[in-house]
Amino acid sequence: MTAIDPDTLSREERRARLFTRINKADGWFQVLGLAWMTPVLKALAGDNPKAQLKDIWQLLGVPLLAIGLFLIAWGALAPKVQTSLGAVPGPAEVWEQVGNLHADAVREGEKEEAFYARQDTRNAKFIADGQPERVKERAYTGKPTYYDQIGTSIVTVFFGFLIASVVAIPLGIAAGLSKTANAALNPLIQIFKPVSPLAWLPIVTMIVSAVYATNDGLFSKSFLISAITVTLCSLWPTLINTALGVASIDKDLVSVSRVLKMGTWTKITKLVLPSALPLIFTGLRLSLGVGWMVLIAAEMLAQNPGLGKFVWDEFQNGSSQSLAKIMVAVFTIGIIGFLLDRVMFALQSMFTFSNNR
Amino acid sequence: MMTKLTALALASTCLFTLPASAYLELEKDELTFGFIKLTDMAPLAVAYEQGYFEDEGLFVTLEAQANWKVLLDGVIGGQLDGAHMLAGQPLAATIGYGTEAHIITPFSMDLNGNGITVSNEIWEQMKPNIPTMEDGRPQHPISAAALAPVVEDYKDQGIPFNMGMVFPVSTHNYELRYWLAAGGLEPGYYSPDDVSGQIGADVFLSVTPPPQMPATMEAGTIFGYCVGEPWNQQAVFKGIGVPVITDYQLWKNNPEKVFGINAAFAEENPNTTLAVTKALIRAAMWLDENDNANREEAVEILSRSEYVGADYDVIANSMTGTFEFEKGDVREIPDFNVFFRYNATYPFYSDAIWYLTQMRRWGQIAEPQTDEWFIETAKEVYKPAIYLEAARLLVDEGLADEADFPWDSDGFKAPTPSEDIIDGIAYDGRAPNAYLDSLPIGLKGQQIVVGSEIQG
Numbered sequence A: 001m002t003a004i005d006p007d008t009l010s011r012e013e014r015r016a017r018l019f020t021r022i023n024k025a026d027g028w029f030q031v032l033g034l035a036w037m038t039p040v041l042k043a044l045a046g047d048n049p050k051a052q053l054k055d056i057w058q059l060l061g062v063p064l065l066a067i068g069l070f071l072i073a074w075g076a077l078a079p080k081v082q083t084s085l086g087a088v089p090g091p092a093e094v095w096e097q098v099g100n101l102h103a104d105a106v107r108e109g110e111k112e113e114a115f116y117a118r119q120d121t122r123n124a125k126f127i128a129d130g131q132p133e134r135v136k137e138r139a140y141t142g143k144p145t146y147y148d149q150i151g152t153s154i155v156t157v158f159f160g161f162l163i164a165s166v167v168a169i170p171l172g173i174a175a176g177l178s179k180t181a182n183a184a185l186n187p188l189i190q191i192f193k194p195v196s197p198l199a200w201l202p203i204v205t206m207i208v209s210a211v212y213a214t215n216d217g218l219f220s221k222s223f224l225i226s227a228i229t230v231t232l233c234s235l236w237p238t239l240i241n242t243a244l245g246v247a248s249i250d251k252d253l254v255s256v257s258r259v260l261k262m263g264t265w266t267k268i269t270k271l272v273l274p275s276a277l278p279l280i281f282t283g284l285r286l287s288l289g290v291g292w293m294v295l296i297a298a299e300m301l302a303q304n305p306g307l308g309k310f311v312w313d314e315f316q317n318g319s320s321q322s323l324a325k326i327m328v329a330v331f332t333i334g335i336i337g338f339l340l341d342r343v344m345f346a347l348q349s350m351f352t353f354s355n356n357r
Numbered sequence B: 001m002m003t004k005l006t007a008l009a010l011a012s013t014c015l016f017t018l019p020a021s022a023y024l025e026l027e028k029d030e031l032t033f034g035f036i037k038l039t040d041m042a043p044l045a046v047a048y049e050q051g052y053f054e055d056e057g058l059f060v061t062l063e064a065q066a067n068w069k070v071l072l073d074g075v076i077g078g079q080l081d082g083a084h085m086l087a088g089q090p091l092a093a094t095i096g097y098g099t100e101a102h103i104i105t106p107f108s109m110d111l112n113g114n115g116i117t118v119s120n121e122i123w124e125q126m127k128p129n130i131p132t133m134e135d136g137r138p139q140h141p142i143s144a145a146a147l148a149p150v151v152e153d154y155k156d157q158g159i160p161f162n163m164g165m166v167f168p169v170s171t172h173n174y175e176l177r178y179w180l181a182a183g184g185l186e187p188g189y190y191s192p193d194d195v196s197g198q199i200g201a202d203v204f205l206s207v208t209p210p211p212q213m214p215a216t217m218e219a220g221t222i223f224g225y226c227v228g229e230p231w232n233q234q235a236v237f238k239g240i241g242v243p244v245i246t247d248y249q250l251w252k253n254n255p256e257k258v259f260g261i262n263a264a265f266a267e268e269n270p271n272t273t274l275a276v277t278k279a280l281i282r283a284a285m286w287l288d289e290n291d292n293a294n295r296e297e298a299v300e301i302l303s304r305s306e307y308v309g310a311d312y313d314v315i316a317n318s319m320t321g322t323f324e325f326e327k328g329d330v331r332e333i334p335d336f337n338v339f340f341r342y343n344a345t346y347p348f349y350s351d352a353i354w355y356l357t358q359m360r361r362w363g364q365i366a367e368p369q370t371d372e373w374f375i376e377t378a379k380e381v382y383k384p385a386i387y388l389e390a391a392r393l394l395v396d397e398g399l400a401d402e403a404d405f406p407w408d409s410d411g412f413k414a415p416t417p418s419e420d421i422i423d424g425i426a427y428d429g430r431a432p433n434a435y436l437d438s439l440p441i442g443l444k445g446q447q448i449v450v451g452s453e454i455q456g
Helices: A006-032 A037-044 A049-080 A091-128 A146-177 A179-192 A197-211 A221-247 A251-259 A264-302 A307-317 A322-351 B002-013 B039-049 B068-077 B088-095 B120-129 B148-157 B171-182 B210-218 B231-238 B263-268 B270-292 B295-302 B312-319 B349-361 B371-381 B384-396 B432-438
Strands: B030-035 B059-064 B082-086 B103-108 B114-119 B161-165 B189-191 B194-199 B203-207 B224-228 B241-246 B257-262 B322-324 B330-332 B448-450 B453-455
Touching: A006 A037, A006 A322, A037 A049, A049 A091, A091 A146, A091 A322, A146 A179, A146 A221, A146 A264, A146 A307, A146 A322, A179 A221, A197 A221, A197 A264, A221 A264, A251 A264, A264 A307, A264 A322, A307 A322, A307 B210, B030 B039, B030 B068, B039 B059, B039 B082, B039 B257, B039 B270, B039 B295, B039 B312, B068 B082, B068 B088, B068 B257, B082 B088, B088 B103, B088 B171, B088 B257, B088 B349, B088 B371, B103 B263, B103 B270, B103 B371, B103 B384, B114 B120, B114 B171, B114 B210, B114 B231, B120 B148, B120 B241, B148 B161, B161 B171, B161 B210, B171 B203, B171 B224, B171 B349, B189 B448, B194 B203, B210 B224, B210 B231, B224 B231, B231 B241, B231 B312, B231 B322, B241 B322, B257 B263, B257 B270, B263 B270, B270 B295, B270 B384, B295 B312, B312 B322, B349 B371, B349 B432, B371 B432
Parallel strands: B030 B059, B030 B082, B161 B203, B161 B224
Antiparallel strands: B082 B257, B103 B257, B114 B224, B114 B241, B189 B194, B322 B330, B448 B453
């Protein structure tokens, strides 16, 4: 074989290209929490199946096995604990409630359609009777479905988190750049950081009720109260990490900025932000996690719409299905918390170029 | 007023029935009403689910509230347009006990519906003091005298005997106090500087939201409680307690919840108030019609998670006319929940006056008051005129029966005879002070509470 087979070459090349692609995609899989996809794809592409199998076992097999064991242990132990609401539900009962909640949502959707159909009939009748001024378009007033509650909670947490970020990042930059600002902010941070959301809640409720007196504004009061409570509690990780990131900029870079006679604004945008970004994102990730946790507590206590209210209402219902429904909510809250964290992680890897994630 | 008159004229001349909203010019048609998860919120759920609100052109959102305080603040602050309330709440708010606000009620929601439950342990200790019937079951009604030795016992051991009720001005607070006092136990007094209600008490009463009652008793924080359904039957189902008496046995057909709205709201939205009252009257009629034929359907509605949410069987127990005391001791109490019969929905002044006498009896109203004051206060809060106007519209539309409403009432029920009340003391709403003087335990005449002493 002296001449190289063109077919082989192109196959080799194709393979190499394929692996480059897989390795590229690996970065994204890591971000999305799908790291196990890489060895699976590599194995499919025919790269040393044995080594890949080990990776697959590590990245996919072990977690699945752990989840399986957890479910078995839960299923075995749950019926042994008798509460006043019956036995603690096992995985099967919880799964059943997932179906129930979905069926409820579907039923509520049907009721909503019926409501609008009735409204249309009424309005058509008014027009036919020559009373067009009596035609009314009103929104449906039924109960929020489980999906509505999830949506409400997510919108609230992002709104609160947004306010927190808008407040915390500039303050953090100020504290990082100037020793004076840092000295001024530090005691406040130390005092307010450990305060529980449940302590803020009554204060926030009173202030919002007093200041935001209109009931027909852009936001409902309950939404603002929940969001501001989230803000007050999720502010601190971003603030502290931003200050830390800004304060620990390479001294050489600072010298360079002096040599170039940069203005403050340019200095912040060209130099401070890029180098502090990884830490700022770390802060934001922590903040969003804290915010999500706080929100559920705030909704529970203030009876504001959202997953927290769902949990509390079910607890108060005290029916034989309540515990299972609460567990569905627990898993929902956990999964959404995990997804929020992943979203932040993805954003972070899009915006930063450093390796220290 | 003009619109109302023309509306009436129109209504009576119309030969065909349009939906009622054809006549009432609504000032506000999107309303939010609050409620607490109790079976007696049924008129609200029924008016919504049966489309009675929609028939009036009202778009109502019903919101469960965390507790009575939050609900009251909601109505005062305007987040809620109206709510299922404890009868004492509009009265207390109007006289300025607690949060001051003028709240009125055009519609009384129901009669009876409460019970007093004790934990299994207390029940075992009470049982030897209760006379039994021939079949060995306890003889009813059970007097608090059976509880007195148990309380004495706890006192000797230095353990405070705690019981729960749902709100300082709740029917449950007054019923529990009435029952305890009728059995010779001191439930404690309120005074302007001590609003705990535990001055000189043998039994210490504290506030717990209704749905948390069973859990709080299970945790051992309280030994018993007085609450509305389904939270007494829930204790039986969970096997954590035993109801000892229902309020029907304590005082036959006593008034329970009211529908409260802000006086300013009623002033600004007279037609909306009428429309709401109409829808609620229709719901109450539906709940009681054909000898409670619709109760099972009502129970199904209430058992949905957005309303009461407890299991169907638990709610059905009392709503369908039976009540379970000890496990297996099921007795017939057909009138446990009354929503329309016996003029249950008409806001009688005499009902309001009974609540005011109880506030005076336990010191929430600290100073002595004249009979006229009691009657005037009742008239400030209870508005039978609105009720009758709404009823008249329904009769004219052919949706209600003329004979079902007390058109000529002066707002006072006939005095409750002594055999209808557990301690045999009759009640006449026209003579509140004489009634107060006839009760053995409680403030009378010129008495006031100073420090921990009763003076005068």
